[in-house]
Amino acid sequence: MLDILVVGGGYVGLSVAVAVKQSAPHLNIEVIEAAPERVWEKDERASAIIAAASKMLQVLKVWDEILPEAQPINRMIVTDSRTADPVRPIFLTFDGAVEEGQPFAHMIPNVAMVRALRGACERLGVTIRHGLSATGFNTTGSKTTITLADGSTIDTRLLVACDGVRSKLRDMAGIKTVTWSYGQSGIVTTVGHERPHEGTAEEHFLPSGPFAILPLTGNRSSLVWTERTADADRLVHSDDLVFEAELQRRFGHKLGEIRVAGSRKAFPLGLTLSRAFVAPRLALAGDAAHGIHPISGQGLNLGFKDVAALAETIVDADRLGLDIGALNVLERYQSWRRFDTFRMGVSTDVLNRLFSNDITPVRIARDFGLGLVDRMPGLKSYFIGQAAGTTGADRPKLLAGQAI
Template structure:
């Protein structure tokens, strides 16, 4: 019998296992992952990690290992223009630290993050079983009986689904979603450039969608390039010369000549919000609970917030002698996370619809709005705090940098 079985060995699943096991070493925690063991080492992507999430990773004992490969984002620039515009005026800038020596976000290679979390699992004695998926489960009074793809079964008091936005476990649990497709895809790749970026991130709002330039260590940047799906597929399939020419038109010449330094992939973009995050002995976390547009860079960070809330819910219930899989216990996690997730989903949806729009009256209105925010320091500070996940004293302790 396991106390907690995590399905999904990505960042959210691994950090959930580490957070619970670290604070409650006597609990039996296990992770199963459908992918083969070494697939994660081939991930060329990088992710924005907000200050609250880096605080949590610091408490989990992995941030020190990640930090040498992390690039601080010292400043954020927002422009609104067309691809053909010769000049892209800056409407909004964010800079500054949320704590001394801690910027509001870092860019972290996904490989570095997974490596550190897997190392923490090994140190804590958390088994990670590869090549296995959950093909079904039956909820009993005191446990979930999980059927595995190899024909075996695992009994667990709490089943945590971290199996992605198309979660099979969510469907098995009968949890419905609110979802729609934006007709856009996000092209993700890495580029090298002649001049240093100085830790500056840029978000160019173009008619087809946002084009984000996110700094990596060295003279490199990670791109999240939103295009309508048909155009994105054509760009990904095009030869290097055509792709780099289209890329340079959007990237600009501020950092000199650019070259593509990694593979390029396109991911369909949409909004998916689970109608419930919990069921008896069952929890959704990460993309299984919510998939949002990358316009705000908050997708992974929402998952880390889930981890902080779930770990505190489980550990405190265990300390009080309560059943960690009981629905009334899990409702605390749901109440903590569902509103925040819904709010972020609506925010990214509105921003994408507002800025992926070339109508002149809409452009004028949004540019006036950006200009107003730029001229109000208190409002800018509020937005920076929100983006960094610094939301007050009522949030999970891990996000504030405190142990559970």
């Protein structure tokens, strides 16, 4: 029987396995993933990793491997305009350092992150098995039995669901969610440009939704382009000439000529918040527990916060000789994470509704608010600290760069 079975072989699931195994090497941990082997290598996306998450990855001994492919975000600018406006005035600027030599975030290719975490699993003796999906589970006493699609079963003391925003395990457990759609989709692609970005990230608030330009290594940037769903589908399936023309209208000309340097995909955007993060012998983490709008770039980082809190909960319980799958143990993790997650979900929802419109009185009010924040250094520092995850007295140890 396993001590922990993690379902989902993305960065959140792998990080849970590495974090727990590193601090409690005697625990028997496996990861199963429904996708075939090597599919993860085809992921062209990149993610923003906040300072607290990079500290955790340092403790997990994978950051040095990731760092050569990481692009620091040295500056963040925010504009609010219409698509056709010839000039986009900057209402808010954030310098990207939370402390000397420590930017508040890095952009990291997803492939680099998963590769490093898979390597750590191998070094620590965590088995990763592909092509396995759970079709059901049954909890009795001190164990949970998971039934797989091939009819085989696995027994474990604790089941960790990291199987995405449409989590089957969450549904099987009968955990309800608060869910709604924004009627928007996020177009994700990579572009190359003539001039260097100098580590500057840009968030352009447009009537259809935010258009984010996020710096990558070299003269490249990752885009998260929000459009109404029908328009996003049309753009993704349009020919290259139409797509690049629409892209240039939003991107602007400050970085010179641009070209699409990767595939383009659209993902529907909505809010999904689990009403509970735990059940007997089950814990939800990452998108299985919450899916939020990308307007703040915090989705993956919420998942890493789950990792840090869940790993510390499990390791502390194990050291005290407690049952790591018992509901009263797992409730510590839930109480640690649920309020922060709901707060972030509500914040991103309000921001998206506030900025994804072209109502003149609302535009005037929000631009006044952005300008006011820009003139208050203390408030800007507070927001940077919150975004970077470096503030708060109740942070899990991993997010403060400390081993569990």
